[in-house]
Amino acid sequence: MVKDKTKRIRQTRIMVFGTFDGLHAGHLNFFKQAKKISKKSFLIASIARDKNVFRIKKKFPVLSEKKRMALVKKIRLVDKVILAGLRNHLPHIIKERPDIIALGYDQKFYVKNLKRDLKNKGFLAKIVRLKPYKAHIYKNHLLKIKKQIQ
Numbered sequence: 518m519v520k521d522k523t524k525r526i527r528q529t530r531i532m533v534f535g536t537f538d539g540l541h542a543g544h545l546n547f548f549k550q551a552k553k554i555s556k557k558s559f560l561i562a563s564i565a566r567d568k569n570v571f572r573i574k575k576k577f578p579v580l581s582e583k584k585r586m587a588l589v590k591k592i593r594l595v596d597k598v599i600l601a602g603l604r605n606h607l608p609h610i611i612k613e614r615p616d617i618i619a620l621g622y623d624q625k626f627y628v629k630n631l632k633r634d635l636k637n638k639g640f641l642a643k644i645v646r647l648k649p650y651k652a653h654i655y656k657n658h659l660l661k662i663k664k665q666i667q
Contacts, residue, residue, distance in 0.1 A: 529555035532615035532642075534563045534601065534624065536570050537585050538578040540592070546650035548594040551619040554645065561597045561613050562589050568603060573626050611640050618642050622649040 533551045537544060552560050564586045570578050578585065582600060590598045602609045606627045610618070620628055632644055 526557045528557050528559040529617060530559050530561060530613065530615045531555065531617045531619055532561045532563060532610065532613055533619050533621075534565065534627075535621065536565045536574075536578055537562070537589050538570075538580055540588055543650045545592070545594075547621055547647060548592060550647045552594050554617055554619060559596045560594060561599065561615060562592075562595045563599055563601045563609065563613075564589060565601050566603050569601065607634055607638055610635065610642075611638055614640075615642050618644045620644065620646050622647060 531551050531554055533547065535544070535547070548560065548562070552558050564582055565573075565578075567577055567582045570576075580588070586598050586600060589595055597613075599609060599613065618631070628644075632642075635642060
């Protein structure tokens with residue numbers, strides 16, 4: 518009897534969050550950085566709900582959450598796309614059970630006590646902060662201003 522000596526490497530579940538209101542090079546770099554955290558990664562993108570975007574940014578996104586979700590699903594780097602929670606951001610994270618949560622360099626909302634809040638729910642995940650990609654160019658609000666000037 519010959520035993521299979523190839524080791525099965527478990528995929529590392531990595532979760533990212535964002536509005537993704539129109540994709541640009543900064544978003545693609547964000548996904549690439551998250552995907553490269555582990556050699557064998559499974560990338561989950563959580564799409565912000567329209568109501569929550571309004572609550573945080575004081576304006577609705579240009580594209581609906583369903584359209585933003587459809588856009589991100591087309592990105593080959595992303596293995597799974599889900600909608601974030603409406604009232605509470607923790608249940609959808611716990612349900613997906615990521616090994617690593619990768620935050621964008623500028624993500625501040627919900628993240629101040631994220632590790633503690635997850636731990637209080639009995640869930641541990643490593644939290645990493647990704648690097649900016651041309652931070653002063655690839656922000657949606659800066660891209661919109663640039664289009665208006667042209």
